[in-house]
Amino acid sequence: MGEFDLIARYFTRPVREAVLGVGDDCALLAPKPGTQLAISSDMLVEGRHFLSTVDPARLGHKALAVNLSDLAACGAKPLAFTLALALPSADETWLEPFSRGMLALADAHGCELIGGDTTRGPLNICITVFGEVPKGSGPSSGITQALLRSGALAGDDLYVSGTLGDARLALEVFRGTLSLPEALFQQARLRMEQPTPRVALGQALRGIASAAADVSDGLLGDLGHILRASGVGASIDATAASDLIAACAHPDCPEDLFSFEQKLSLALAGGDDYELVFSAPAAARDAVLAAAALAHTPVTRIGRIEAVAGVRVVDAQGQLLAQQFDSFDHFK
Structure with missing residues (x-):
């Protein structure tokens, strides 16, 4: 042929x-x-x-x-x-x-x-x-209604769609560094090999979200693109982030399979998730939830945008965690 x-x-x-x-x-x-x-x-x-x-x-x-x-x-x-x-x-x-x-x-x-x-x-x-x-339709909408990385403002809420970390779980099984019950592995493998692009959610968030990016190289790395473009920083609730792994909610998942630190690392730096990370004004919380319902896509509020540059991962008491996380980089 x-x-x-x-x-x-x-x-x-x-x-x-x-x-x-x-x-x-x-x-x-x-x-x-x-x-x-x-x-x-x-x-x-x-x-x-x-x-x-x-x-x-x-x-x-x-x-x-x-x-x-x-x-x-x-x-x-x-x-x-x-x-x-x-x-x-x-x-x-x-x-x-x-x-x-x-x-x-x-x-x-x-x-x-x-x-x-x-x-x-x-x-x-x-x-x-x-x-x-x-295109932009009024003096306040600029030249476009597209979601950009550059619109996040201090005080905005920070959200992520769907779940994070499962694709990285599957990768580690393939690498031989981790063993999972078969049902968990197949669920994670599906997330790795057949991700769901959040197209409907992105369109529903126009006029609501202040900035957005897709999560391909890990949440922290892709959030970093938003923060640099917007000239702001962010704090992330470690508990909310660690709960984003779908495998941990599976009935076949042992409670002690992952430590809190492992779950947090998978969620923040796993990569290959193809979810959306986005910011929106605190006053738009109801609108965000309505957009998520319209798109049949769950969203989780995981933190807030702050004026001070950088990302701070904090515990339930607001204390800064010392753990370091590295997102994927093709040339590192």
Whole structure:
């Protein structure tokens, strides 16, 4: 099977919203009047971002999900994406489930594949996703209604969506540093290999959240992007953060499986969660909960934005914890 046969068989579909899709040198998009394009790219490299043993259908899902998560953090509605794919060979038993998993998630979010490239090489997946957000509509809304990293203010509440730390649990099992009951491992593995992008929540938070980012490299690291862009700091409630691990609520989870310090480290620095961390004014608490209900996504208030730079993790008495946490960095 040649390159263009591969594209035609697994990745060519009828155009829906795009003006022109797969088949020409360029695709054509026409954003709706009053909107702006939101664009993001992510690369997944075998051995760095995923294991060679991963189910191809789950990998296809995740490859698009991590990009949709960026759109979610911006409050953008997905439109379309391109796929650049390097493959060791044109293996149909791998391509069929990979494309099926990817395109099922694309269909669920109305995001169509409009182009890209294929080549022979070590397995590498690079996706660029396009979304749309409304332009600013008044003197107080600026040039855009997109959620940005730069709007957090001292006194704002700090929230995170969903659960954190389970993907890191699965990774440690694969590394051989941790053993889990089978039911817990399968739950954690699903979070690692098939994350849920919080697209509906991101859109529901437009006009409510003051700043947002997606949690890909660990909560503290991605929160740090917000704090630097906004010129503020934050305090995090250690108890609230440590309760965010879904595996700990599983009926098969022994009470003493993890220490408090381990749970806190998993939640704050685990990575690969693809949840949203966001800030919102304290006066908007009811609005935040209403947005979460509308998006069918749980959110947890875990702290507050402060004027003093840096992140402080505090206990129930407000005392600073000395434990250090390091988020993921590709070049460390």
